[in-house]
Amino acid sequence: MTKVLLIDDDVDLTTLLQEYLTEEGFEVTATEDGRAAIALAVANTVDIIVLDIMMPHMNGIDVLQRIRRLSAIPILMLTAKGDDVDRIAGLNLGADDYVSKPCSPGELAARLKAILRRSGSAVAGAVPDLLRAGNLVMHPGTRAAEWRGKPLDLTGTEFSLLEVLARQAGQLVSKQDISKHAFGRPLMPFDRRIDVHLSSIRQKLGMREDGQSWIQSVRGHGYQLLQDR
Template identity: 70%
Template structure:
């Protein structure tokens, strides 16, 4: 089981990402303090470190430099959206990749698997999701439907991945939002409904004319399992 050391002071996000990573087969250790995280990195038990840039007491860039002096463990940086300076600094100081926050848990897992695969880790194998005629490649973030490439936006892929991992089950909209976008759904937020509508059009209808994605008003959505 690959071990992820997650260093981030955002406790709500850390809890969400930890739960998702564990469901994906990772062992997770967390730290809200960069200095404590560095101590955890020193024992070299982690297969990859996910490190937030913006933290109190010691920022992620300083922590990155110290961890790099300890060894060559792969490091994925979490940066503020649109902050090119942090991204460039992180890469220059030895980060393997970065993800802009807010990020979806699915995207984070895909980046982690890709980094491990490039590093030659035995844990980098891609976990392909196969539900009937639907095939999702989370690491490459590509999809196939009925034997043909399925063109999806990033948000659409995130949502369809959540539904595919729970095929045949009702997934509450709040759960979809947290897993697909890494944040809670706010009142009157219709973004999930809009993305679902687009995915439905791309999948087409079943033989009886119904959608492959069922909706239960006020509750959530369900990907039909009998594909």
């Protein structure tokens, strides 16, 4: 069973989500203690984390930052509705997705399953495929990547976004298509997660010799992964 860790001090919401996710086939552990959550994440005792931003003693941003220093475990944030500051901060620090509170248990379960599909390992015995785009080599089966011959450290969401661009390297890919292929759903109005995650990927790839970013944006249209000259 997939092990989910709920980190939230809202007892009523946590109880509701725990009951629903258990019925959906998840094994759920709940805590409101950020330090305990960090220990569980680092010890690899859970498969995915649902993390509330607003918590006593240690807020969710601090918990996220400490976990990301030690683990690439998938993390879905719970944010206050309309709170773009926390949302963007979380995505910049490596969160894989977010859901605004109040949220339905069904939506949360669907988001968790989508993240797990994106970050899942290859099926046992399967031969992972290989994707090459210039200096970039990606292994979708194992979710590993190399850039210029060295390992490229990507979160699950970053891997999914870069894979979409790599499969169409040299071509402009609309944000709508990126969202559908990377997140499995249409792009919603005012949703900036693609921009935030791609900004992080740009930093990891560095600059071209001509001073340009390897990932070009065309305002209002989409993004393009440049090919080697």
